[in-house]
Amino acid sequence: MSEVTLNGIKKSFGSNLIVKGVDLQVGQGEFLVMVGPSGCGKTTLLRLIAGLEQVDAGEVRIGGARVNDVPPRDRDVAMVFQSYALYPHMTVRENLAFGLTLRKFPQAEIASRVDEVAAMLELGHLLERKPKALSGGQRQRVAMGRAIVRRPKVFLFDEPLSNLDTALRVQMRGELARLHRRLGATMIYVTHDQVEAMTLATRVAVFNAGVLQQVGPPLELYNRPANRFVAGFLGSPAMNFLEARRDGANLVGKGFTLLSPADLSPGAANVLVGLRPQDLRVAALGPLAGTVDAVERLGFDGYAFVNTESGPVAARFDKGTQVSVGDKVFLAPMADALHVFTEDGSVALRHPVERESLEVAS
Amino acid sequence: MNRLVALVLLAMAWSAHAAEAQPEPLKLWHAYRGGEEAALLQATTLFTEKTGVRVDMLALPYDAYAAKLTNAIPHGAGPDVFIFNHERLRNFQGQNLLAPTTGTLVRADYFANTVAALEVDGQVYGYPMSLKSLALYVNTKLVPRPPTTTAELLALLPTLSNPAEGRFGLAYESGDFYFHAPFLFGFDGPLFDATGRASFDTPGMARSLAFVKKLQDERMMPQEVSGALVKTLFNDGRVAMTISGPWFAGEIAPSVRYRVVALPTVSETGTPMKPFLGVEAAFVSSRSEQSARAHELARFLSLGESSRVRTTVGRQIPANVAAYQFQEVKDDTLISSFREAAKDATPMPNTLEMARVWEPMKLTLRAVLQGGTRPEDAGALADRRYRALHRERPPEASPMPWLTLAGVMALGGGTAWVLRRPAQSQTFRQRYPDVSRAVTYVAPAAAGLLVLVFIPFAVGLTLSLFHHDAGQYTFVGLANFVDILASRGYSITEPLSFYFTLAVTLLWAVVNVVLHVSIGLGLALILKDPLLKMRGVYRVLLIIPWAVPNYITALMWKGMFHRQFGAINGLLVALDLEPVSWFTRFSTAFAANVATNTWLGFPFMMVVALGALQSIPPELYEAAEVDGASKWTQFRRITLPLLKPAMLPAVILGSVWTFNMFNIIYLVSGGEPGGATDILVSEAFRWAFQRNEQYGFAAAYSVLIFVVLMGWSVFTRRLMKPEEAS
Numbered sequence A: 001m002s003e004v005t006l007n008g009i010k011k012s013f014g015s016n017l018i019v020k021g022v023d024l025q026v027g028q029g030e031f032l033v034m035v036g037p038s039g040c041g042k043t044t045l046l047r048l049i050a051g052l053e054q055v056d057a058g059e060v061r062i063g064g065a066r067v068n069d070v071p072p073r074d075r076d077v078a079m080v081f082q083s084y085a086l087y088p089h090m091t092v093r094e095n096l097a098f099g100l101t102l103r104k105f106p107q108a109e110i111a112s113r114v115d116e117v118a119a120m121l122e123l124g125h126l127l128e129r130k131p132k133a134l135s136g137g138q139r140q141r142v143a144m145g146r147a148i149v150r151r152p153k154v155f156l157f158d159e160p161l162s163n164l165d166t167a168l169r170v171q172m173r174g175e176l177a178r179l180h181r182r183l184g185a186t187m188i189y190v191t192h193d194q195v196e197a198m199t200l201a202t203r204v205a206v207f208n209a210g211v212l213q214q215v216g217p218p219l220e221l222y223n224r225p226a227n228r229f230v231a232g233f234l235g236s237p238a239m240n241f242l243e244a245r246r247d248g249a250n251l252v253g254k255g256f257t258l259l260s261p262a263d264l265s266p267g268a269a270n271v272l273v274g275l276r277p278q279d280l281r282v283a284a285l286g287p288l289a290g291t292v293d294a295v296e297r298l299g300f301d302g303y304a305f306v307n308t309e310s311g312p313v314a315a316r317f318d319k320g321t322q323v324s325v326g327d328k329v330f331l332a333p334m335a336d337a338l339h340v341f342t343e344d345g346s347v348a349l350r351h352p353v354e355r356e357s358l359e360v361a362s
Numbered sequence B: 001m002n003r004l005v006a007l008v009l010l011a012m013a014w015s016a017h018a019a020e021a022q023p024e025p026l027k028l029w030h031a032y033r034g035g036e037e038a039a040l041l042q043a044t045t046l047f048t049e050k051t052g053v054r055v056d057m058l059a060l061p062y063d064a065y066a067a068k069l070t071n072a073i074p075h076g077a078g079p080d081v082f083i084f085n086h087e088r089l090r091n092f093q094g095q096n097l098l099a100p101t102t103g104t105l106v107r108a109d110y111f112a113n114t115v116a117a118l119e120v121d122g123q124v125y126g127y128p129m130s131l132k133s134l135a136l137y138v139n140t141k142l143v144p145r146p147p148t149t150t151a152e153l154l155a156l157l158p159t160l161s162n163p164a165e166g167r168f169g170l171a172y173e174s175g176d177f178y179f180h181a182p183f184l185f186g187f188d189g190p191l192f193d194a195t196g197r198a199s200f201d202t203p204g205m206a207r208s209l210a211f212v213k214k215l216q217d218e219r220m221m222p223q224e225v226s227g228a229l230v231k232t233l234f235n236d237g238r239v240a241m242t243i244s245g246p247w248f249a250g251e252i253a254p255s256v257r258y259r260v261v262a263l264p265t266v267s268e269t270g271t272p273m274k275p276f277l278g279v280e281a282a283f284v285s286s287r288s289e290q291s292a293r294a295h296e297l298a299r300f301l302s303l304g305e306s307s308r309v310r311t312t313v314g315r316q317i318p319a320n321v322a323a324y325q326f327q328e329v330k331d332d333t334l335i336s337s338f339r340e341a342a343k344d345a346t347p348m349p350n351t352l353e354m355a356r357v358w359e360p361m362k363l364t365l366r367a368v369l370q371g372g373t374r375p376e377d378a379g380a381l382a383d384r385r386y387r388a389l390h391r392e393r394p395p396e397a398s399p400m401p402w403l404t405l406a407g408v409m410a411l412g413g414g415t416a417w418v419l420r421r422p423a424q425s426q427t428f429r430q431r432y433p434d435v436s437r438a439v440t441y442v443a444p445a446a447a448g449l450l451v452l453v454f455i456p457f458a459v460g461l462t463l464s465l466f467h468h469d470a471g472q473y474t475f476v477g478l479a480n481f482v483d484i485l486a487s488r489g490y491s492i493t494e495p496l497s498f499y500f501t502l503a504v505t506l507l508w509a510v511v512n513v514v515l516h517v518s519i520g521l522g523l524a525l526i527l528k529d530p531l532l533k534m535r536g537v538y539r540v541l542l543i544i545p546w547a548v549p550n551y552i553t554a555l556m557w558k559g560m561f562h563r564q565f566g567a568i569n570g571l572l573v574a575l576d577l578e579p580v581s582w583f584t585r586f587s588t589a590f591a592a593n594v595a596t597n598t599w600l601g602f603p604f605m606m607v608v609a610l611g612a613l614q615s616i617p618p619e620l621y622e623a624a625e626v627d628g629a630s631k632w633t634q635f636r637r638i639t640l641p642l643l644k645p646a647m648l649p650a651v652i653l654g655s656v657w658t659f660n661m662f663n664i665i666y667l668v669s670g671g672e673p674g675g676a677t678d679i680l681v682s683e684a685f686r687w688a689f690q691r692n693e694q695y696g697f698a699a700a701y702s703v704l705i706f707v708v709l710m711g712w713s714v715f716t717r718r719l720m721k722p723e724e725a726s
C-alpha cells in the first residue's frame, strides 16, 4: 500500500508560514498533479513528503504509516529535483545505478534495469558520459531515470519536463503515462504546464500561497472550479470575471445585462460572473460590447481581447468572422455558460451544466 | 643670514680639517653583553684617554660572530681588533685572518697556559684577556669542608643526598662533554693519541664514564641536568655542590653562602680533575691598516687598568698576572679561587681535531647516562660516530672526464637541435616580430629565477662533486654519492645512514599529511554545519596557527615539551601521570615533532577543504538521501570524490612542504635522540654546518633530496591527470 496522506501540514521558514495547513489524500496508484503559481509551496510540499524537510505541524503518512520521523532513505520515495541534482563525479550509468547499488541489488539486476530505463529515456548512447557533458534536457532525463530505475512506492516529480523541447516533452509525457500505468506506483507531480496537468493527472491539486484550493479530476476542476482562483488559474486564456448585481431575473453589471441562470440560489446582491473565453463569441449582436484591443489567431479560429465597460474580456471568434484591432464588436455567451461566484470570489455559487466536449488551448 | 651661512661653512671646514688630523678610529668587534660589555667600554675609553685614538665598538650576536669575521676580514671590511675565545684560533689562522704578536707580547705578563693556548707553530696570536674554566661550587652551610679527593666526595655524597626529598649531593650538566672532560683527564684518559687524532676507546674514558654513571645510578646526582635546573636546585639548597664556571656566580641567590674551590683529585690515579681552559683573547686582524695601533689597543685591553676594570665590572678572571696585585682583585675570593682552580686546567686544544670531538662525545654521554650503553662499550660507540662524521677525504678524481662529458653533451645537444630543427622559411625576427617586447616582459622574472633558482641549483650540483675540508675543495667525482648510497661507515639502520633518514622522512611526511588532512577535513565538516553558532569566530581562531610564523610556534611547542617546565608534562603531573622525557626516545620525540607540525599544518587543509565543501551543491546530499544513502555513505560516495580535485593538489603541496619542514625538526626535537628524528633536509644541514663543514657531502644529500622529490612530483602528475582530463 502506498497512498500518501497529508493531515494539517504546516511549514514555515523563519517567520514565513509557507505551507498553511494542507490536507490531502493521494490514493494508491494515483497520479496527482500539483499546480499553482511560482512560490506557492509546491516544492516545499514535495520535500516534506520526501522527508527532506520536517513538518512543523500535522502528519505525513505513506502507505498508512506515519513517517514524520522516518528519514528519507527509509520512506521508499524517489524524487526528481527541479535542479536535477545529478552526481557530477559519476557517469550517467553510475548515476542511474547509485540507488540500486546502495540497496545492494545484484549486479545483473542493476545492469538490466539501467539498460531498460536508458532505452526508455533514450539515454543509451550517453551512459558513459558525465553530467557535465550533457544538455539540459538530457540531464533532466537522467534525473528522471534515476528515480524510475528504483521503482519506489511513491514518485515525486518536481517539474521534470520543463527543460525539454516540445516534441520530446510530448513523447516523455506519453512515456510517463505508460510508466504510471505499468508500475501502478503513486506519483505526485509538480508542473506549470496545464496540458501536462490535464493529460497526466488522475487528479489535480491547485495551490495558492500555501493553501490547497481544490483537488479533483482535471475536468471537474475545469468545469466546476471551487473558487475564483481555481477558475482563473486553469484554462487559457483565463476566465473572464465581471462584477454584477442581481436584479430580478437578471444579472446586471457595467454595460451589460445577462439572464440569471434559473438554478442560481438566492443570496447576496452582488456576485461575480465568470465566463470562459471559449464560451463567449464575437457576434453580430450580444449583451456585451467593446473595442477590440488585440487579436490572437490560432488557425481555424482565434481570440479577441476586447475592452468593455466592465474591463478587458477575452472571447473566441470563428473562422468566418472578420475581427481587427479597433473594431467595435458585440460578444454573446453560449447557452448555459455562466459561472457565478460570491462577490469576493471565495465560493462558487453555480456552474454550467457539464457538456460533452472540452477545449483547452495550450 | 649671510653670516649664518658663513658660520656653517666655517664649522664644516673646521670639522673636515679635524677629521683629517685625527687618525681613523680603530674598529673593535666583540660578542659581549651586560657587565662584560660595560667593562670593555670602560677599558676602551681609558685607551682613548691615554692615546687619543678613538675606538668604534661593535657588538655582534654570538651565533653569527665567527661567520661574520671569516667573511668580512678577507674583504677588508672587518675590524682591526676582535675578541674571541681561543678554540677557533687554528681555524682563523688557517684562513690568514690573524696577525702574530711577535715583538709586542711579553710572555711573562700572562699565565703560561693562557699564552700556550694561543700558540700555533711557535707563533703566538692574540693577547690573552681572561680565562674560563670549571671549579667546584660548594654550599658552605651544607658542606663545611669541601672534598679534595673523589674518595672524600664519595664518602660525603650519600649524607647529602635524599632522592625521595629531591635532594642531591652533586648536580652539574653531566650530558655535556665540556663538563665531563675534568673526569676524563682525572682518570688519566688522553683525548688525543700520539698522532693527534681523537681517541675515545680508552680505559680512562671507560672509568670516567663508569664513575659518573655510578653517581647517577646511586641517586647522588639527578638525571638529565640542564643549566637552569642546576641553578634552581643550588639556590633552593637542594643540591650541595655543583661544577660550573665563573658565569654561575651571577646566578646564585644572595642568601646562599658558597665557596669556590678547585675540583677534587681522583683518588684512584692521584691526578687532579683538570677542566678545560678557555682563553679569551684580543686578536689583531691581519688586514688592519693601522697595525701598530691595533696591537697597542689589543695589548692595552689585556693588561693593567683594563684588567682591573674587566675583573671588577665584567667579573672576568684576568689572564694578566699583575692584575692579581690590585687590592680589589685580591679581595675578590671568587676571582682568586677560580684563578687557583684554573692552575691545573688544560688549555682546550685549538685544533680542528678538538672541534670534531663534541658530537661523538655528546652522543656517548647520552648513551651511557640516559640509554643502556655500558661505559666499557661507550668509547667504541664514540669512535664509530667520530669516523662516520669525519670521513676521510675520498681519493681525488680528475674532473677532465666530467668536463669532457659535459662538453660532448653540450655539443651533441646543440648539433642535434640545429639538425632536428624544422627548416624555417622565415627568419626568427619575421616569425616573432614582438620578440624584444616579450623579452622585456619576461626578463625580470627570468632574472629572478636565474639568480634564486638556477644558479644556486647549478652551484649545489657542482659542489656535490667536491670534498671540502677547511677551505680546501677537492674534486672527487661521484664519491660523495657512492658513500651516501652505500652507507659507508655505518649500517643502514643507524640514524646517520641515508636510508634510515629517508625512512624517517617518509614516515614523517605520511603521518603529517594524514593528520593534517583528516583534522583539517574534520574541522571543515564541523565548520560547514549551518547550525553551528559563531562559525566566523571559530574559522578565524582555527586559522591563527597558520598565521603565526612557524619558528615561533616551534619554539613555543619546544617549551611545552620541556621535561621539567613544559606545560604538557605539567598537565601529565596534574593528572597524576608520570612526566615524559620527550626527547630521549625516538617515538616520543617524533610524536612531539608531529604534534607541532600538525598544529601548524591543519589550518591550510581546513581552509582548502572548507572551500571545496562549500562548492558542493546541497541538493546532491538530498538526492543521495532519497536514494538511500546514510550519512557515512554520503560522505564516502559524494563528499570525498567531490573534494578530491581540490584536495589532491593541496595534499601534494603539503607533502612536499612537510618533506622539507626543516624548522620544526631543527627547533623542536633538534634531531634528538642521537639524530634519529632528523629528516633529510635537517641532516643535510648538519653535514654542512655542524659536522666539519662537509659542504660537498651535504650538497650530495641535497641532490638526492631533489631526486626523491622529483620522482614524487612525476608520480603525482600522473595522479592528477585523470582529474584534469575530466
Ligand SMILES: Nc1ncnc2c1ncn2[C@@H]1O[C@H](COP(=O)(O)OP(=O)(O)OP(=O)(O)O)[C@@H](O)[C@H]1O
Pocket (backbone or CB within 6 Å): A013, A014, A018, A037, A038, A039, A040, A041, A042, A043, A044, A045, A082
Ligand atoms: N529553505 C528555505 N528557506 C526559506 N524560504 C524558503 C526555503 N525554501 C523555500 N522557501 C520559500 O518558500 C516559498 C515556497 O517555495 P517553493 O520552492 O516551495 O515554491 P514552488 O511552489 O516550488 O515555486 P516554483 O514553482 O517557482 O518552483 C518561497 O517563497 C520560497 O522563497
Ligand SMILES: [Mg+2]
Pocket (backbone or CB within 6 Å): A042, A043, A044, A082, A158
Ligand atoms: Mg518549485
